[in-house]
Amino acid sequence: MQYWLFKTEPDEFSIDDLQRKQEEIWDGIRNYQARNFLRDQVALGDLVFIYHSSCKEPGIVGIAKVIKTAFPDPSQFNDQSKYFDAKSTPDNPRWISVTLEFVEKLPIIALSTLKSDKQLESMYLVQKGSRLSIQPVIEDEWKYIIETYS
Template identity: 55%
Template sequence: MQYWLFKSEPDEYSIDSLKAEKNSTGRWDGIRNYQARNLLRDEIKVGDGVLFYHSSCKNVGVAGSAIVVSEPYPDPLQFDSLSKYYDAQSSPDNPRWFSIDIQYNAHAKKFLTLTTIKATKELSDMTLVKQGRLSIQPVKKHEWEIILSACGILSEND
């Protein structure tokens, strides 16, 4: 099992949006960064844990957790000419962008802000702290456990 941090702007898609989806399961789409795409396509697996992170808003930080519930598949938005995520260079035979499905697990009982994460010595090597702009980031197991504990989310072992 691996762990990830997925960033989303809450006015576009929040932890509440995910929870409100049928079966609390939603498609993670619209990724248009090659490094994030490669992680999504090649590294992220069914059963992996996800920290749901609200970004580009007044209060940025970890809002909850989710679980990966599908293998990667071509992002359908890349083929929709009406979508802001349309990519004329991509084709169904040779898709450039991928999606996965995630399922809501829990809201953070205590929203964990970026300021708090940066102030936590044990999290100083997190990708979020060192390369904060990436929309999908790996999270080490000890970072995952520290963050879940700080958020008041029970781990999968509880």
């Protein structure tokens, strides 16, 4: 099993939305490195920290599980979607989605808390310039965060 952190803006899709729906396609990823993680590494059963970004208090807010892996992101073919990609075709899709299932909501673990924790100083999320929306989390970091903050 691998561990991940997926960022979302809570005014677009929040942990509460995922809890209400119970499962959801994770679409709209338009960064090639993040796409490659989704396509090549994210696996069935992997656990995911849901992270709220671009908000008053960014941080980890919940956990989800991958229940369907790498398939063409349907939003790339929808010309009404803000994620539409005219260069993408069903025969040659450029963008990938996965489906997540809600596991649990966590009390917010603020980015400031994560950054100030010496045990997490190597975590990708706290590195300067870390803006990637899909990020790996190493097992020791995952376990430490769960044991310390949830």
